Amino acid sequence: MNLIERYVTEVGKYLPRRSRADIEAELRSTLEDMLEDRSQQAHRPVDEAMVTALLEEYGSPKKVAASYGHAQYLIGPRLYPTFMLVLQIVAFAVVLGLTIATAIAFVKTNMTPPEVLKTLGEFALNLLGGLIQAFGNVVLVFAILERVLPPSELEDKETWTPAELIKEPHPDEVKIGEMIAGIVFTMAFLLVFNFYPEIVGIWLTDNGALTQAAGLSEAFFRYLPFINISGLLTIALYIYLLRNRFWTAATRWTHIAIELIGIAIAYSMLQGPSLLKLFPMSTNTELQATLTQIFDRMVPFILLLVIILSGIEIVKTLVRLVRPAKTSLPFQK
Amino acid sequence: MTTNEMYDNTINELRRGVIVLAVLSQLDEAQYGYSLLKLLSDQGLALDQGTLYPLLRRLESQGLLKSDWKIEESRPRRYYIISPEGQEMLPRLKEEWNRIVSMMDGMLG
Numbered sequence: 192m193n194l195i196e197r198y199v200t201e202v203g204k205y206l207p208r209r210s211r212a213d214i215e216a217e218l219r220s221t222l223e224d225m226l227e228d229r230s231q232q233a234h235r236p237v238d239e240a241m242v243t244a245l246l247e248e249y250g251s252p253k254k255v256a257a258s259y260g261h262a263q264y265l266i267g268p269r270l271y272p273t274f275m276l277v278l279q280i281v282a283f284a285v286v287l288g289l290t291i292a293t294a295i296a297f298v299k300t301n302m303t304p305p306e307v308l309k310t311l312g313e314f315a316l317n318l319l320g321g322l323i324q325a326f327g328n329v330v331l332v333f334a335i336l337e338r339v340l341p342p343s344e345l346e347d348k349e350t351w352t353p354a355e356l357i358k359e360p361h362p363d364e365v366k367i368g369e370m371i372a373g374i375v376f377t378m379a380f381l382l383v384f385n386f387y388p389e390i391v392g393i394w395l396t397d398n399g400a401l402t403q404a405a406g407l408s409e410a411f412f413r414y415l416p417f418i419n420i421s422g423l424l425t426i427a428l429y430i431y432l433l434r435n436r437f438w439t440a441a442t443r444w445t446h447i448a449i450e451l452i453g454i455a456i457a458y459s460m461l462q463g464p465s466l467l468k469l470f471p472m473s474t475n476t477e478l479q480a481t482l483t484q485i486f487d488r489m490v491p492f493i494l495l496l497v498i499i500l501s502g503i504e505i506v507k508t509l510v511r512l513v514r515p516a517k518t519s520l521p522f523q524k
Numbered sequence: 525m526t527t528n529e530m531y532d533n534t535i536n537e538l539r540r541g542v543i544v545l546a547v548l549s550q551l552d553e554a555q556y557g558y559s560l561l562k563l564l565s566d567q568g569l570a571l572d573q574g575t576l577y578p579l580l581r582r583l584e585s586q587g588l589l590k591s592d593w594k595i596e597e598s599r600p601r602r603y604y605i606i607s608p609e610g611q612e613m614l615p616r617l618k619e620e621w622n623r624i625v626s627m628m629d630g631m632l633g
Contacts, residue, residue, distance in 0.1 A: 216593075217557065217602050221573060224558040224599075250574060258574035259581070
């Protein structure tokens with residue numbers, strides 16, 4: 192009998208916890224029924240050979256568990272098309288970014304042929320690493336979405352009519368692509384600034400070696416917790432919106448609050464000390480100084496841009512709050 | 525995929541829809557999985573357990589069957605019986621089945 196118990200436990204390993212005990216109990220009782228039947232037909236008591244033959248016939252535990260049809264997706268068919276789209280966009284961005292960075296390195300420095308080869312080799316390695324990392328991050332986000340989104344989401348278009356093809360989108364309807372892109376980019380941003388802050392900065396070739404000329408200063412990291420909070424709030428809001436499909440007054444106010452946090456962070460960064468710090472370099476010091484000056488001026492510009500864009504978002508959201516949409520919901524009759 | 529595999533796959537797909545009707549039709553009296561398997565096989569429909577048990581669970585989750593654990597002969601067994609919803613649906617399924625049979629008869633000559 193021990194063999195049957197082992198078999199049942201083995202099947203259970205591949206079953207979801209929720210239904211495991213139940214399926215195991217039924218399987219156990221079925222196997223015992225079958226054994227009893229066989230023992231009667233063979234006119235001899237149950238022995239190990241009989242059990243072995245039965246289990247062999249019943250099939251491998253993996254196959255038996257799979258027959259219960261719990262498709263275990265990392266990313267299921269409903270999200271797969273969006274996943275592929277985002278993956279292509281992100282892969283394109285990685286390739287573009289690294290190509291531009293390498294091209295700048297070529298233009299800015301006079302490399303000897305071996306250095307050119309070395310830079311090209313590093314480019315290939317960075318590209319490979321960057322693509323793998325981007326792939327991992329996108330998969331992570333979608334694997335979470337797969338588990339967070341309710342099963343009916345993205346496919347409950349029972350009332351779909353061809354008229355929807357030409358209809359203007361409902362103003363309160365959440366744009367799924369926008370939300371998913373927002374989540375992916377916010378996550379990528381948070382990952383880079385929290386786990387790889389050392390790669391952010393200005394990179395130059397110093398005597399043929401790629402060296403960091405400027406990086407994030409201590410001042411930046413004092414803002415990081417607030418940036419994280421605002422980023423995580425954004426992700427939480429977007430996931431909530433994806434689940435609910437329509438903006439409500441509450442979510443619009445939350446959106447405004449998060450944008451205000453963003454403005455507050457950007458504003459205090461503007462007032463505070465420089466977010467960049469210089470690293471000593473043996474050569475290229477002149478170029479380093481010029482570039483850092485340019486970037487030091489660019490940072491306030493970027494921060495101002497963030498404030499302005501957030502301001503526009505807030506105004507747009509306020510307008511929606513004041514003037515609610517008049518059209519009926521597209522999925523209501 | 526060999527021709528034989530394709531044949532087997534097609535046959536399996538053909539049978540898949542029939543099995544639901546067969547199972548519902550036999551469960552106006554409570555049966556446990558293995559007894560149902562034998563009942564069906566006695567009437568010529570040989571199923572393997574890997575098909576029947578998951579199907580029973582699915583039909584139960586859809587509300588067409590009800591199940592109960594009963595302890596007898598020192599062994600607990602799960603008994604399935606058709607639910608009121610299933611009873612309500614069965615005649616309509618039979619009607620549809622007859623329609624399909626006569627339609628296919630006409631089509632296949």
